[in-house]
Amino acid sequence: xxxxxxxxxxxxxxxxxxxxxxxxxxxxxxxxxxxxxxxxxxxxxxxxxxxxxxxxxxxxxxxxxxxxxxxxxxxxxxxxxxxxxxxxxxxxxxxxxxxxxxxxxxxxxxxxxxxxxxxxxxxxxxxxxxxxxxxxxxxxxxxxxxxxxxxxxxxxxxxxxxxxxxxxxxxxxxxxxxxxxxxxxxxxxxxxxxxxxxxxxxxxxxxxxxxxxxxxxxxxxxxxxxxxxxxxxxxxxxxxxxxxxxxxxxxxxxxxxxxxxxxxxxxxxxxxxxxxxxxxxxxxxxxxxxxxxxxxxxxxxxxxxxxxxxxxxxxxxxxxxxxxxxxxxxxxxxxxxxxxxxxxxxxxxxxxxxxxxxxxxxxxxxxxxxxxxxxxxxxxxxxxxxxxxxxxxxxxxxxxxxxxxxxxxxxxxxxxxxxxxxxxxxxxxxxxxxxxxxxxxxxxxxxxxxxxxxxxxxxxxxxxxxxxxxxxxxxxxxxxxxxxxxxxxxxxxxxxxxxxxxxxxxxxxxxxxxxxxxxxxxxxxxxxxxxxxxxxxxxxxxxxxxxxxxxxxxxxxxxxxxxxxxxxxxxxxxxx
Amino acid sequence: xxxxxxxxxxxxxxxxxxxxxxxxxxxxxxxxxxxxxxxxxxxxxxxxxxxxxxxxxxxxxxxxxxxxxxxxxxxxxxxxxxxxxxxxxxxxxxxxxxxxxxxxxxxxxxxxxxxxxxxxxxxxxxxxxxxxxxxxxxxxxxxxxxxxxxxxxxxxxxxxxxxxxxxxxxxxxxxxxxxxxxxxxxxxxxxxxxxxxxxxxxxxxxxxxxxxxxxxxxxxxxxxxxxxxxxxxxxxxxxxxxxxxxxxxxxxxxxxxxxxxxxxxxxxxxxxxxxxxxxxxxxxxxxxxxxxxxxxxxxxxxxxxxxxxxxxxxxxxxxxxxxxxxxxxxxxxxxxxxxxxxxxxxxxxxxxxxxxxxxxxxxxxxxxxxxxxxxxxxxxxxxxxxxxxxxxxxxxxxxxxxxxxxxxxxxxxxxxxxxxxx
Numbered sequence: 001x002x003x004x005x006x007x008x009x010x011x012x013x014x015x016x017x018x019x020x021x022x023x024x025x026x027x028x029x030x031x032x033x034x035x036x037x038x039x040x041x042x043x044x045x046x047x048x049x050x051x052x053x054x055x056x057x058x059x060x061x062x063x064x065x066x067x068x069x070x071x072x073x074x075x076x077x078x079x080x081x082x083x084x085x086x087x088x089x090x091x092x093x094x095x096x097x098x099x100x101x102x103x104x105x106x107x108x109x110x111x112x113x114x115x116x117x118x119x120x121x122x123x124x125x126x127x128x129x130x131x132x133x134x135x136x137x138x139x140x141x142x143x144x145x146x147x148x149x150x151x152x153x154x155x156x157x158x159x160x161x162x163x164x165x166x167x168x169x170x171x172x173x174x175x176x177x178x179x180x181x182x183x184x185x186x187x188x189x190x191x192x193x194x195x196x197x198x199x200x201x202x203x204x205x206x207x208x209x210x211x212x213x214x215x216x217x218x219x220x221x222x223x224x225x226x227x228x229x230x231x232x233x234x235x236x237x238x239x240x241x242x243x244x245x246x247x248x249x250x251x252x253x254x255x256x257x258x259x260x261x262x263x264x265x266x267x268x269x270x271x272x273x274x275x276x277x278x279x280x281x282x283x284x285x286x287x288x289x290x291x292x293x294x295x296x297x298x299x300x301x302x303x304x305x306x307x308x309x310x311x312x313x314x315x316x317x318x319x320x321x322x323x324x325x326x327x328x329x330x331x332x333x334x335x336x337x338x339x340x341x342x343x344x345x346x347x348x349x350x351x352x353x354x355x356x357x358x359x360x361x362x363x364x365x366x367x368x369x370x371x372x373x374x375x376x377x378x379x380x381x382x383x384x385x386x387x388x389x390x391x392x393x394x395x396x397x398x399x400x401x402x403x404x405x406x407x408x409x410x411x412x413x414x415x416x417x418x419x420x421x422x423x424x425x426x427x428x429x430x431x432x433x434x435x436x437x438x439x440x441x442x443x444x445x446x447x448x449x450x451x452x453x454x455x456x457x458x459x460x461x462x463x464x465x466x467x468x469x470x471x472x473x474x475x476x477x478x479x480x481x482x483x484x485x486x487x488x489x490x491x492x493x494x495x496x497x498x499x500x501x502x503x504x505x506x507x508x509x510x511x512x513x514x515x516x517x518x519x520x521x522x523x524x525x526x527x528x529x530x531x532x533x534x535x536x537x538x539x540x541x542x543x544x545x546x547x548x549x550x551x552x553x554x555x556x557x558x559x560x561x562x563x564x565x566x567x568x569x570x571x572x573x574x575x576x
Numbered sequence: 577x578x579x580x581x582x583x584x585x586x587x588x589x590x591x592x593x594x595x596x597x598x599x600x601x602x603x604x605x606x607x608x609x610x611x612x613x614x615x616x617x618x619x620x621x622x623x624x625x626x627x628x629x630x631x632x633x634x635x636x637x638x639x640x641x642x643x644x645x646x647x648x649x650x651x652x653x654x655x656x657x658x659x660x661x662x663x664x665x666x667x668x669x670x671x672x673x674x675x676x677x678x679x680x681x682x683x684x685x686x687x688x689x690x691x692x693x694x695x696x697x698x699x700x701x702x703x704x705x706x707x708x709x710x711x712x713x714x715x716x717x718x719x720x721x722x723x724x725x726x727x728x729x730x731x732x733x734x735x736x737x738x739x740x741x742x743x744x745x746x747x748x749x750x751x752x753x754x755x756x757x758x759x760x761x762x763x764x765x766x767x768x769x770x771x772x773x774x775x776x777x778x779x780x781x782x783x784x785x786x787x788x789x790x791x792x793x794x795x796x797x798x799x800x801x802x803x804x805x806x807x808x809x810x811x812x813x814x815x816x817x818x819x820x821x822x823x824x825x826x827x828x829x830x831x832x833x834x835x836x837x838x839x840x841x842x843x844x845x846x847x848x849x850x851x852x853x854x855x856x857x858x859x860x861x862x863x864x865x866x867x868x869x870x871x872x873x874x875x876x877x878x879x880x881x882x883x884x885x886x887x888x889x890x891x892x893x894x895x896x897x898x899x900x901x902x903x904x905x906x907x908x909x910x911x912x913x914x915x916x917x918x919x920x921x922x923x924x925x926x927x928x929x930x931x932x933x934x935x936x937x938x939x940x941x942x943x944x945x946x947x948x949x950x951x952x953x954x955x956x957x958x959x960x961x962x963x964x965x966x967x968x969x970x971x972x973x974x975x976x977x978x979x980x981x982x983x984x985x986x987x988x989x990x991x992x993x994x995x996x997x998x
Contacts, residue, residue, distance in 0.1 A: 051790050051806065060777050077777045116786040118777065136779055146781045259694070264614050264677065271682040271691065284677070285611030287694035314693035314830065323781070323816075325734065326830045327693070355731050355758075358693040360608065360829065362728035363759035367736075391736050395758035404756055406798070408736070435751065437799065448797060454748050477749040479801065488804060490747050511747065515804045528807045550807050563805075 029063030029074075032573030042563025044554070052567065056080070063576075071124040075134075078117035106217075110172040113150035129155040137166055139194050142253040142291050142312075143208040143235045144320030149190050162206070164194040170319075173217030176226075184222025186214035190319060196237075205238045208253075212319030214261070227260035230281055233318035250294040257317040259285035289315030289326075302338040307331070314358035328355045332369075348372040365395040365404070381420075386413045405440040406448070424463045431456040437481075450481030467502070470495035487516045494530075505534045522555035540575035596628040596717050597660070603703050603723040608696045608829065614677060620670040622705055626660045633659050633710035634717055636673040642727070643699040645686040650674040650705075652713035695829055698728040731758045732828025733767060733798070733817045738839040746810070746841055750802040754817045754834055757827050765819050765827060766794045771802075774812040780838050784814050794820075812840045 038052040058079040065072040112119050112133070120133035131137065131153040138145040153166020173187035189212065196206030214228035235253035242248070263283030268276045276282065290313045297306040314327035332351035338344070349371045356364035370390040377383040389410040396403030410433070417428040432455055439448030460471030471494050479486040494509035509530045516523040529549040536542035546569045554561040602621040606613055626632050635655040640648040655673050660666050670676060681687055690696060702724035709715040733754040744750045752769055770792045774783040790813070791806050802808065817834045819827040826832040 284614040360695040360729040362698040365758040
């Protein structure tokens with residue numbers, strides 16, 4: 001109930017502001033509410049589980065008040081989902097199943113700082129941009145850029161210099177919950193800083209810093225298996241543009257990271273380093289390492305060449321990129337050639353990745369990635385594209401029976417015809433794709449090898465008036481391997497109709513699939529139906545309804561098994 | 577002769593002393609992670625047996641090495657005096673005999689590498705101990721005993737395909753591939769692939785952290801098809817793979833999953849002149865030309881990546897709802913290079929607008945002829961070419977790219993939701 005009251009209050013306040021014609025500020029943006037309903041029913045489907053929460057309501061507002069150089073964008077996005085959701089990697093969204101559970105100020109703080117929700121206000125006043133609430137500051141590829149934080153920050157973008165400083169919580173602390181199977185979490189705080197000269201879209205030099213620290217929240221202790229971490233990442237980043245045709249950009253970074261600040265303490269003086277501030281809690285889980293990247297690009301009439309390199313030391317870790325894989329070095333070269341005024345384009349990418357720079361692994365792994373694409377436009381109505389890719393992985397001694405060596409190759413051709421008539425455009429597309437995966441291990445290779453072939457043909461008629469459109473597609477693939485085969489055919493029809501000066505759109509698609517894993521069995525049959533209605537008024541108000549039904553009947557591989565899956569989304573939005 | 581007799585006596589004496597105590601070293605399987613090694617160092621045990629008929633007072637010494645490199649040395653002076661009675665057998669944990677942390681040679685290049693990575697180097701980790709007479713450490717009471725085991729860390733899987741920005745077909749086969757854990761893991765592994773839907777307004781990492789996986793499967797191999805039971809709905813997705821051993825523990829040093837990779841599935845609907853039945857690279861762009869009612873002059877040309885069906889549809893609705901324009905819409909061939917003489921794209925001057933369809937989806941870039949500094953590349957937003965005539969009709973003389981975008985927004989309200997610009 002509180003949720004709906006909050007939605008209404010926000011809706012009214014935004015509408016009221018937007019409709020006040022005498023307001024000197026200009027207001028634009030959008031506001032929307034949607035509700036998703038999901039169900040899965042059937043027989044003999046113990047191997048399946050719900051793919052979505054049964055009920056989720058989402059509320060989103062994006063609005064901007066602006067006048068002259070002042071701009072006040074405001075973003076709010078939050079959702080509720082039914083209790084009992086088996087959620088995510090860290091069980092986050094199960095913290096609060098409804099707003100009614102919010103009883104204290106701390107609860108509210110945890111709710112708004114929960115990554116499930118985004119509540120952000122980013123006013124722009126001249127050269128300053130303030131970040132209040134949830135934001136995702138991006139500094140560089142090695143220090144910060146992937147994690148949203150809830151807090152405050154300010155960016156300055158001058159003609160010759162730029163700067164940022166911010167503080168935020170990337171994860172609210174919560175206690176372990178044995179009933180829900182949640183280990184809990186420490187509160188993760190981040191302090192970030194950036195200072196640079198020049199222009200980021202031309203030449204510049206910048207220093208970036210990120211400090212992250214886990215701290216316990218009173219009364220909300222996580223499980224003892226959860227360890228508090230701490231880390232600092234610093235980097236120098238630059239980009240140099242040489243005339244029109246050449247650029248060089250690079251970043252050199254260092255990090256000091258402690259996996260468990262409660263571990264056996266460790267002093268910097270033990271290894272002959274000067275004493276560090278007491279706030280830095282070094283332990284035997286601390287590590288310090290370097291990372292760097294670089295890219296150069298060269299461009300001359302119709303030809304472009306870019307080369308990239310990345311080095312990440314085994315101990316490098318920035319809390320701004322928690323998923324960054326370490327202990328590796330990568331090189332990539334990407335040439336591109338445009339000929340015949342762009343009608344012929346050839347592009348490619350050649351890359352190599354090696355790991356075990358630290359020597360901590362008994363055998364290094366090498367990966368080779370080759371991709372190439374060619375696109376030719378013969379005339380207005382006919383074009384052709386093709387591509388080849390090769391991914392190779394090798395680890396271990398060449399003649400060792402335990403070595404790992406895998407090669408995946410992919411080849412694709414795709415002609416496209418576009419015929420434009422007086423009333424409609426007809427698009428005909430054909431595509432053939434072949435994929436070969438070879439496991440060269442002498443013991444497991446025969447089982448791991450597999451091949452697949454995919455054929456696709458589609459025709460679509462698109463009316464120039466945009467009133468009625470429809471199309472047909474046929475897809476067929478065959479997958480064979482040492483341990484499983486799969487043969488699939490699908491035929492789908494789709495159409496859309498727009499009425500009432502195109503304000504009302506009806507769309508539907510029906511697909512019928514047949515899946516066969518073993519020729520001695522009967523095939524699985526699947527019907528997928530999509531239907532949608534969308535209406536948008538002259539004033540920007542819109543409502544929509546989308547329904548997807550997935551009806552699956554298993555063949556003799558799972559006798560008497562079937563399921564029916566429904567997803568329904570009802571949405572309403574207003575753009576002003 | 578005297579020397580010979582003395583040497584025999586000395587040898588016999590040493591043997592006699594050696595015979596007074598015996599030591600056995602027990603080293604269980606230990607982790608390669610240094611912090612865990614410290615935590616578990618008390619699992620290393622020394623079983624000391626006093627075979628003599630008298631009480632023995634002794635100190636321990638030891639060496640820890642990886643292959644030929646010594647990383648820690650426990651000196652007798654660092655070890656407390658222990659007393660063991662005649663005939664007694666006593667078990668000591670390493671922590672009873674030394675503070676392991678104080679014995680490490682922090683100047684050793686191997687140790688410096690360990691401090692950088694947080695892990696032991698791959699090799700044979702050897703623990704050797706001996707016992708000395710407490711009052712005179714030069715007198716050794718037993719033969720040195722060594723035990724050890726091979727150490728290695730394991731590389732978590734690396735995501736191979738689909739790569740960041742890939743566009744998967746709405747039907748048919750879509751294979752996910754990743755590299756195996758390396759080096760070869762001694763036990764059985766299962767790889768758990770999780771695919772998360774990125775909801776509107778969400779960021780990929782946010783979706784990964786808080787959403788329920790759309791589907792999740794575990795396999796022993798390093799590849800998996802999109803399950804045939806699961807229909808592919810248009811939208812953006814993020815996927816990761818984690819490796820688990822038989823006991824359900826995550827495998828991988830430093831990180832426990834692949835780096836998240838983002839891919840999208842285009843709409844299967846046909847609407848507003850754009851066919852999305854096929855993968856984006858075959859039909860990457862849609863051109864929308866706006867003409868004022870009753871005029872044949874094109875005042876504005878919009879080029880939109882066709883993988884963002886909603887953006888196109890919304891833009892079409894917004895532009896058309898006030899009935900100000902006649903709109904021509906058509907699919908744009910694979911690669912289009914705008915001729916600056918015919919259409920003048922102005923973000924900050926005269927330049928080329930280049931449409932490219934590559935493996936990462938459609939990319940559209942603007943290269944300013946003068947400074948080469950203005951560019952926009954996007955995979956999911958709308959983009960526009962600004963015609964000279966339209967620019968002139970706008971207010972003011974000099975204008976920035978942002979002003980022009982704003983005026984475009986004014987002309988076609990609602991567009992700002994789909995524009996991506998710096």
